[in-house]
Amino acid sequence: MDRSTIIAGFGGQGILFAGTVLARAAMAEGQQVLWIPSYGPEMRGGTASCTVIVGDTEIGSPVVDRADAVVALNPPSLAKFEAIVAPGGVLVVNTSLIEAEPTRTDIEIVRVPCTSLARSAGDDKLVSVVALGALLARRDLVAISSVRDAIAAIVQAKRPQILAADLAALETGFRAASGVLVPA
Amino acid sequence: MTALNGTLERSRTVAEISTTPTNPAAPERVLWKGNEAMAEAAIQAGCDAYFGYPITPQAELLEWMARRMPELGRVFIQAESELGAINMALGAAATGKRVLVTSSSPGISLMAEAMSYMAGQQNPMVLIDVMRGGPGLGSIGPSQSDYFQLVKGHGHGDYKVPCLAPASISEAMALVADAFEIAERYRTPVAILADGTLGQAMEPVVPAYRTPPRPTNDWVADGAKGRAPRVVKSLDLQPEHLERHNLELQAKYREIEAREVRWAGEHLDDAEIVIVAYGTAARVARTVVERAREGGLRAGLFRPISLWPFPTAALREVAGRVRAILVVELSAGQMVEDVRLAVEGVTPVAFHGRMGGMVPSPGDVLAQLRELWAITEPVPATGHGPGHPRRHRPGAAASGARSAIGAPTAAPSGRTPRSTAILDELVEVDIADALTEVWR
Numbered sequence: 001m002d003r004s005t006i007i008a009g010f011g012g013q014g015i016l017f018a019g020t021v022l023a024r025a026a027m028a029e030g031q032q033v034l035w036i037p038s039y040g041p042e043m044r045g046g047t048a049s050c051t052v053i054v055g056d057t058e059i060g061s062p063v064v065d066r067a068d069a070v071v072a073l074n075p076p077s078l079a080k081f082e083a084i085v086a087p088g089g090v091l092v093v094n095t096s097l098i099e100a101e102p103t104r105t106d107i108e109i110v111r112v113p114c115t116s117l118a119r120s121a122g123d124d125k126l127v128s129v130v131a132l133g134a135l136l137a138r139r140d141l142v143a144i145s146s147v148r149d150a151i152a153a154i155v156q157a158k159r160p161q162i163l164a165a166d167l168a169a170l171e172t173g174f175r176a177a178s179g180v181l182v183p184a
Numbered sequence: 185m186t187a188l189n190g191t192l193e194r195s196r197t198v199a200e201i202s203t204t205p206t207n208p209a210a211p212e213r214v215l216w217k218g219n220e221a222m223a224e225a226a227i228q229a230g231c232d233a234y235f236g237y238p239i240t241p242q243a244e245l246l247e248w249m250a251r252r253m254p255e256l257g258r259v260f261i262q263a264e265s266e267l268g269a270i271n272m273a274l275g276a277a278a279t280g281k282r283v284l285v286t287s288s289s290p291g292i293s294l295m296a297e298a299m300s301y302m303a304g305q306q307n308p309m310v311l312i313d314v315m316r317g318g319p320g321l322g323s324i325g326p327s328q329s330d331y332f333q334l335v336k337g338h339g340h341g342d343y344k345v346p347c348l349a350p351a352s353i354s355e356a357m358a359l360v361a362d363a364f365e366i367a368e369r370y371r372t373p374v375a376i377l378a379d380g381t382l383g384q385a386m387e388p389v390v391p392a393y394r395t396p397p398r399p400t401n402d403w404v405a406d407g408a409k410g411r412a413p414r415v416v417k418s419l420d421l422q423p424e425h426l427e428r429h430n431l432e433l434q435a436k437y438r439e440i441e442a443r444e445v446r447w448a449g450e451h452l453d454d455a456e457i458v459i460v461a462y463g464t465a466a467r468v469a470r471t472v473v474e475r476a477r478e479g480g481l482r483a484g485l486f487r488p489i490s491l492w493p494f495p496t497a498a499l500r501e502v503a504g505r506v507r508a509i510l511v512v513e514l515s516a517g518q519m520v521e522d523v524r525l526a527v528e529g530v531t532p533v534a535f536h537g538r539m540g541g542m543v544p545s546p547g548d549v550l551a552q553l554r555e556l557w558a559i560t561e562p563v564p565a566t567g568h569g570p571g572h573p574r575r576h577r578p579g580a581a582a583s584g585a586r587s588a589i590g591a592p593t594a595a596p597s598g599r600t601p602r603s604t605a606i607l608d609e610l611v612e613v614d615i616a617d618a619l620t621e622v623w624r
Contacts, residue, residue: 002471020386024215027388033215035386039241039324058352060471062381062464065545 001055003141004064007128008049008081009073009094018071018128019050020154025146026054034059047076054141069139071131073114075100092135092177094127110138110177117172122165129166133173144174213388218353218378221389222286222312223248225357228393229364231310232281233259235269239288240324241380242314246286266294274298277307278416280404282364286312288380289330290321292338299373300339303433304418306403308367310360311345312376314383315514317541325541326380326464331518334375335491342430344437346444347375347491349462353387358394359489365396366444370436371403377491379514381464381543446489447498451477455484457557458502460523461512462488464543469512471546476553483553491519496526503527508560510553512544513537532560 005022007015016037023035031054038049051067053059066086072078073094085091087106096115112134118126129151136144148167155163223245226234234249246262253260259276263269266287277283287295292313302309315330317323335347346366350356356378363374405416420426451473452458461469466487476483486502486509488495503509508531511520520535527533536552538544 020215023386027213027215033386033388035215036381037384039380039384058470059387059467060474061468061546062385063468063543063545065547 002053002059003055003068004051004053004066005069005071005135005141006049006051006064006067006081006084007071007073007131008047008077009071009128011046011048012125013048013073014125014128015048015050015073017154018132019052021129021147021150022052022054022132022142024150024153025142026052028146028149029142031055031142032057032059034062036062047074047080049077049081069135069141071128071135072098073127073131074098078102090135090138092131092138094131096127108138110134112173112176114173117176118169121169121172123162123169126165126169129169130173130176133170133175134177135173137174137176137178144170213390215386216353216389216391217244217384217386218356219244219314219383220248221353221357222360222376222378222383224252224391225360225393226284226310226364227252227256227258228395229361230282230395230398231258231284231364233261233273233276234284234286235261235263235272235276236286237263237266237269237291239266239291241316241326241383242286242288242312245312245314245383249284266291267298270295270298273309274302274307277302277309278305278405280401280406282368283309284312285309286314288314288316288324289318289327290316292330292333296333296339298339299345300337300341300343301418302373303337303339303343303345304341304429305416306371306433307373307416308364308371309373310363310367310376311373312360312378315377315379317539323541324380326382326514326543327539327541328377328379328463328465328514329516329518329539330377331491331513331515334377335494335519335522338375343433344440344492345373345375346370346440346493347377348446349377349489349491350382351463351466351487351489353382353385354389355489356382357389361394361396366440368396368399370440372436372440377463379464380541381467441493444490445493445495445498447495448487448489449498449502450485450487451482452484452486452502454482455502455506456482456563457508457510457553457560458484458486458506459510459512459549459553460486460488460499460519462491462519463514465512465514468544468546468549472512472549472553475546475550481554481557488519491522494522494526496522499523499526500528500530503531505563506531507563508532508534508556510549510556511535512549514543515539531563532556 007018009015019035023033026033034053036051051064067084068086068089070081070085071092074097078098082102085107090108092110094114095111096113102109114127114130117130118124151166234253236246238246249260270285273283273285313330315327317325317327318329337343348359350359363376367374405414459469469485473483473485511523513519515537516539517535517537524533534556
């Protein structure tokens with residue numbers, strides 16, 4: 001059974017990074033994964049999105065017409081992707097930047113001020129990691145420990161100095177969406 | 185998924201292939217981008233020289249080669265243009281080196297002339313086309329609209345190039361090695377048709393590679409010291425000579441058609457309706473088949489891996505026992521012509537495609553599949569009642585199933601009425617005419 005997640009927002013919000021973290025975590029757990037960026041002529045400030053499909057068997061369509069989870073980090077992303085959340089799915093809304101209210105009543109809406117939480121964790125650009133933490137608090141896509149490992153594996157190689165902030169951002173998002181402490 | 189090495193008889197179903205790889209939890213899997221995985225697979229296959237020019241959506245392939253090839257002491261050249269790149273490749277290939285050239289659609293067009301020369305003078309080479317939307321400069325979105333161009337030969341003259349179409353990143357890696365082997369075995373350029381999605385996506389792959397054995401080349405221009413000079417060229421002003429050369433090329437192409445067919449099937453044994461698709465379109469089709477079966481519609485997937493040689497005989501056999509075939513492409517309908525030639529009218533063939541960088545969604549395709557099912561007649565009964573799966577058995581039973589198609593299926597001609605429910609689903613653009621042509 002495939003579970004698809006779309007992370008969408010402005011270019012520069014770490015969309016592709018968060019998707020890569022999710023994909024690596026799922027891979028480390030032995031799952032099949034397909035990661036697809038929106039690879040149009042995006043630029044910083046433009047819209048970007050990333051689709052991560054996780055499953056037990058080989059993944060089929062790279063095009064998702066009903067997503068199990070959507071993370072909307074800016075207003076255009078909410079407008080574009082709210083409709084394709086599958087009934088019973090989850091929609092994470094970055095209330096720091098999105099004033100509009102989602103209209104769906106058949107899905108779970110998780111409202112988290114991701115950008116402000118990212119800032120308090122150390123950097124605005126961690127907004128996607130905060131949102132990923134929030135998503136994982138509501139959906140058991142991968143274990144949070146796998147996500148920590150994936151972040152460490154990616155960040156350690158290039159910018160080890162930001163690892164602590166990344167992990168803090170993940171934890172902040174998780175806590176904001178669950179109201180409980182992150183499991184060890 | 186491993187590539188299918190071998191003839192039609194050795195082709196296996198996707199289900200079989202999927203169980204073949206190592207334990208998916210094995211720690212050696214890496215998350216890899218299609219373009220980079222194909223580049224490294226070429227390096228590990230023994231690629232001696234790479235020539236290219238940047239273009240989206242294959243740029244990461246060139247970037248990977250720019251970093252890795254000099255590290256290994258091999259040749260990397262970013263040429264001044266695609267024309268430069270392919271002609272450098274021609275020269276390197278004439279010396280018997282393993283040569284890779286990659287580009288995307290507009291760049292591939294620029295390379296057509298030299299591809300014809302290389303076919304004519306029988307130079308092995310591997311060309312990867314990470315297809316984007318056209319015509320013209322088009323878009324950078326994924327597309328399959330270069331099928332006619334590459335599968336039908338690419339440049340001028342009577343020639344063909346074997347064309348391989350991967351549907352996953354691990355399959356793409358395996359096919360790169362296969363492509364070098366085919367190129368050298370038959371002394372021909374070989375094309376790999378990928379698309380922007382496959383190039384840009386990441387999937388976990390086991391970094392396992394294959395290095396085809398080096399052939400002993402008795403034709404290469406690698407220095408004539410101590411032997412008679414050899415000439416590698418395509419010019420021959422003697423019509424008698426050139427016709428004989430053409431006949432030799434054609435004999436080679438018949439041999440390729442007999443030996444290098446590759447395809448994969450999924451749920452074909454009991455399918456009553458089949459989608460034919462390759463590459464990314466086949467990935468969409470796999471999801472459609474799953475959803476159709478969840479809803480009780482026994483759908484199957486036939487996935488050509490070699491686009492030329494096309495799996496004509498295998499598809500014809502499948503066509504003989506299904507009520508209809510839906511061809512799905514990221515194009516206006518190109519492979520569908522080869523499907524029709526293979527099917528020879530034994531069952532209706534319909535087409536659904538998106539263009540310009542658009543990819544059909546599973547929901548769109550499923551709606552088309554259901555409509556096609558609704559407007560076609562069941563395969564005449566051969567002892568199977570409704571609700572009883574038609575079991576395909578190999579061997580004698582297969583020919584029996586084919587011969588059971590004596591009575592023609594009643595297919596509509598011309599335009600067919602569409603239900604409004606389906607039209608409602610086609611909200612994005614007006615592709616309501618996408619399934620109006622049904623051939624028998």
